[in-house]
Amino acid sequence: MTSPAPAAQLAQLAQLNVATLSHPLDDPRIAPFVELLDPVNAAADGAPGFVWRLVGDGAADATGLRPAGEDVIVNMSVWESPEALWDFTYRSGHLDVVRRRREWFERHVEAHLVLWWVPAGHRPSLDEALERLADLRANGPSPRAFTFASAYPAPDGIVGAVR
Amino acid sequence: MEDIDAIAALQDPVRRRLYEYVAAQGREVGRNEAAEATGVARTLAAHHLDRLAEAGLLETGSRRLTGRSGPGAGRPAKVYARARTERSVSLPARDYRTAAELLAEAAEEAGLDAGLGAAAHRRGEALRAAAGPCRDLAEALEVLAARGYEPYPERARTADREVLRMRNCPFHAVAENFPPLVCGMNLALLEGLLGADGPLRARMDARPGECCVVVEDSKNNVD
Numbered sequence: 001m002t003s004p005a006p007a008a009q010l011a012q013l014a015q016l017n018v019a020t021l022s023h024p025l026d027d028p029r030i031a032p033f034v035e036l037l038d039p040v041n042a043a044a045d046g047a048p049g050f051v052w053r054l055v056g057d058g059a060a061d062a063t064g065l066r067p068a069g070e071d072v073i074v075n076m077s078v079w080e081s082p083e084a085l086w087d088f089t090y091r092s093g094h095l096d097v098v099r100r101r102r103e104w105f106e107r108h109v110e111a112h113l114v115l116w117w118v119p120a121g122h123r124p125s126l127d128e129a130l131e132r133l134a135d136l137r138a139n140g141p142s143p144r145a146f147t148f149a150s151a152y153p154a155p156d157g158i159v160g161a162v163r
Numbered sequence: 164m165e166d167i168d169a170i171a172a173l174q175d176p177v178r179r180r181l182y183e184y185v186a187a188q189g190r191e192v193g194r195n196e197a198a199e200a201t202g203v204a205r206t207l208a209a210h211h212l213d214r215l216a217e218a219g220l221l222e223t224g225s226r227r228l229t230g231r232s233g234p235g236a237g238r239p240a241k242v243y244a245r246a247r248t249e250r251s252v253s254l255p256a257r258d259y260r261t262a263a264e265l266l267a268e269a270a271e272e273a274g275l276d277a278g279l280g281a282a283a284h285r286r287g288e289a290l291r292a293a294a295g296p297c298r299d300l301a302e303a304l305e306v307l308a309a310r311g312y313e314p315y316p317e318r319a320r321t322a323d324r325e326v327l328r329m330r331n332c333p334f335h336a337v338a339e340n341f342p343p344l345v346c347g348m349n350l351a352l353l354e355g356l357l358g359a360d361g362p363l364r365a366r367m368d369a370r371p372g373e374c375c376v377v378v379e380d381s382k383n384n385v386d
Contacts, residue, residue, distance in 0.1 A: 087371050090342040095369040098343040099276075099350070107274035149340065 010120040011154035012051055013082055016129035017075040017113045018068050020106040025063060025073070033104045036097050037061050043093050044077065049084020052123060053077035067126045076129050078118065082151050085115075110137045114145050117154050164219050166250045172218035177203055178211040182220055182245075185212075187313070189330045191224060191242035212243050222246045249336070260336060267341045276344055280351040287355020296361025300327055303363055303378050306356060312374055319379070329374035338375075346375045353378070 023029050041061055044050055054076040056064040063073045079085040088094060114133040118124055132145040141150035173179045180201045185192045198208035215221040225239040270279055290310075297303040300316065304327060307314040312329040319326050332338050338345040346367070353365040353376050362381055369375035 090346075091369045091371045091375070093369070095342060095346060095375055096367040099347040099367060101343060102274060102276050 010080075011117045012120050012122070013079045013085055013115055014118045014122075014124045014129070014132075015075075015077055015079070015085055015113065015115050016124075016133055018072050018108075018133065019075075019101070019104075019112065020069070020108065021071045021073060022104055022106055024071075030104055032100070033097070036093075037063065040094050040097055044088055047084070047088040047092060049080035050088065051078040051080060054126070065126070068130060074126070074129075076124065076126065078123070082115065082148065086148060111147065113147060115147060115151065116145050117143075117152075164217075167252045169218045169220055169250050170252055172214060172220060175211065177201070177207065178215060181208060181211050182215055185215075185221060185243050186245040189313075189315070191226060191244045193226075193240050193242050195240075197243065209241075212241075216243065219248060220246055220250070263334075263337050264340065267337045267344060271341050271344050276347055279344065279348050283348045283351035284355040287352040288358075289355075291356055291358060296358025297356075297363050299362065300325060300378070300380075303327055303357060307353075307378070310356075314378070324380065327378040329376065329378075332374045349374070350376055 021030065025034060038060060041053070044053060054062045054065070054074070056062055062075060065074060066072060068074060077085075079088075089098070111133065114129070114136045116132045135142070136145035136147070139145075141147055141152075143152040143155055146152050173182055181197055181203075184197055184200050194205055194209045194212060197212060198205040201208065203211075212221065213223075216223045221243045222245070224242050224244070226242045227237065227239050270276075291297075291306075297306060304314050304316070307327065307329060311331060311333045313331040314327045314329045316325045317328045318324075332349070334345050334349055338349070346369070350365055350367055357363045357365055357378065363378055364381040365376050365378050367375055368377040
């Protein structure tokens with residue numbers, strides 16, 4: 001999917017989420033989560049403010065990519081604003097998936113979600129995303145790497161998307 | 164305005180009826196509609212609606228209520244909707260909100276979702292006590308209204324049946340900060356409240372601006 005940057009440069013919000021599976025993805029105990037992948041990803045694609053999400057080569061989602069460890073699945077996407085991402089994450093069918101997180105994932109002691117601003121049209125790489133997560137874990141929230149609870153406005157030089 | 168002054172503005176019975184009507188609609192309401200619904204004259208309704216807005220209990224806007232636009236559509240009308248600001252008064256002073264936020268933060272960090280859900284389910288059952296499972300949506304509507312959820316019936320999207328949605332989240336501030344934990348707690352509480360073996364069930368079906376749970380016949384397939 002390509003979406004050319006608009007003439008006026010807009011900031012968009014990138015997010016990376018990592019989750020450590022309690023069992024392999026093909027284990028029957030994880031099956032309820034796997035069944036929810038397609039409908040919830042489809043809901044994301046159609047959600048207000050959705051821009052882009054990472055998928056593996058020839059795959060419908062990113063669960064086959066394991067850049068952060070063999071048992072760690074990742075989820076990366078770009079949104080028009082923190083509000084749009086929040087509404088999808090916690091005010092759509094996705095909420096029921098995160099509500100059941102303890103059934104499928106190990107509890108993370110460190111941050112498992114990181115947000116950062118990117119110029120409109122930019123598609124973050126996994127290296128870039130993991131570097132932001134490491135930044136958040138090492139230094140706490142900053143304009144380079146933050147969370148919903150510690151959101152930063154779009155940086156100077158990039159005009160934040162307005163809903 | 165201090166919370167106690169805003170709440171005191173509701174002491175007038177006409178004003179309180181108007182506030183309750185506007186709040187229950189979950190949308191913008193014009194002066195004529197509010198006057199007719201509460202059975203008071205339009206000028207009196209307008210006066211009290213503006214006093215409620217001054218107290219910060221209602222927000223105002225202006226809309227063309229006819230649905231027309233352009234020349235001949237008429238002057239925009241003043242409309243009112245419930246303000247989102249929370250008001251509370253406790254005498255003597257209490258601060259359960261800070262306690263709730265701290266407990267939620269600790270529970271989130273410790274991953275106590277299952278334990279919290281179990282406690283919420285037990286509480287829901289205890290609140291129901293001897294009454295047994297809710298028998299139908301009308302009874303559930305009363306039970307949920309009494310607990311502040313502001314329930315309303317809605318025709319389901321995919322079938323010719325009714326479900327209950329809820330306009331208000333009684334746990335709003337903590338739910339916004341810890342959604343999976345607190346929304347999961349709320350779902351468990353409602354499951355206990357409705358009763359496990361009754362004809363109704365609670366299911367998570369979140370959408371913006373409302374409680375994340377829908378109540379429906381347990382016979383219905385998930386759509």
